[in-house]
Amino acid sequence: MILCDIGNTTTDILENGVYRKIPLTEFKPELLSGEAWYCCVNHNMSGMLEVLPNWHNIVSVIDWNKYYPTMGIDRVMVCEAIDDGVIMDAGSAITVDVMRDGVHQGGFISLGLRAAQEAYARLSPALTTSFNFEVDLTIMAKNTPDALTVGFLAPLVHKIESLGKPIYMTGGDAQIMARYFSDAIVDERLVFKGMQKLINKGLQC
């Protein structure tokens, strides 16, 4: 079985336990044979996949009573992967969700690291600087790069820590974010784990 997580610029593919990431422009689903399940945020690609009989949209097996209707499909997948815990997906946005006994307790959406830095830069040339990821988030800052890093990260980290344990992290910036948590579990395949769990549940029905 093939699992695909299709974004707006890249596609993550898990095929017979082998993981690869390819640019979306190189993704040719019609050339892949065998049963395939996909999780897709790209509307053009969704349209293309719908007509291929061996490609199945994971949306069709989600129990939407558990989530709110406009919740992102990749966010639903990482929640499906975890029964108990706090899940952070650190990409262009940072989504944070709480699952308890397999029930979604709600969540929130923060800006991603890049989006936050760009937003500061738009405010003023004086705030056009990269985050200093070496900064100690527990103390107040005394220079501009630290003031921006602490301003964005310290509240976010503090809030996430207040939500309880365990904390799971996925997404492109998971490794950077993990350094601020003493015992976060980084798992780059959380979307695939959620997909696999949902598919297995569907097959048992």
Added chain:
Amino acid sequence: MILCDIGNTTTDILENGVYRKIPLTEFKPELLSGEAWYCCVNHNMSGMLEVLPNWHNIVSVIDWNKYYPTMGIDRVMVCEAIDDGVIMDAGSAITVDVMRDGVHQGGFISLGLRAAQEAYARLSPALTTSFNFEVDLTIMAKNTPDALTVGFLAPLVHKIESLGKPIYMTGGDAQIMARYFSDAIVDERLVFKGMQKLINKGLQC
């Protein structure tokens, strides 16, 4: 004595106890007689004021050993106004500073409410929505507007509350932010208070 807080679009003027805000385009400092002190973030206007003998730049009386060199002048002013407490200036950016016994402990810079909403909107049409300021920040969100509002405000409020009391708020969004704190003190004239304290200190020397 006249006190002026000169921004990039408006000027706040305190003249003989009377406060007024005017567009920067209508601000004609050469027409004001008497001694005047100004705090200015607009470089063009600074150049103009430097040649007027009755206009004094508040920068000249700041003890810069207390602050870091790139710290915004209006941020220094609100710190000078308060000897003990947490000071939030909620404008295009939200600055947060801690003062203890008249000593600056450091601070941080968050995005302003408008900048944050615009940054979310840039990420995705699905995140193009206004904050819901009625939301309960203590619970996890179950719809998109709440998820963005909680995502931006809950970490910030949580962090500021951890910094101790009292909490002073100034700036255009101070009233909106104050609703999330049980006993914040909103004072729209904190910049002027800081200026006045500095001027008084200077006159005593």
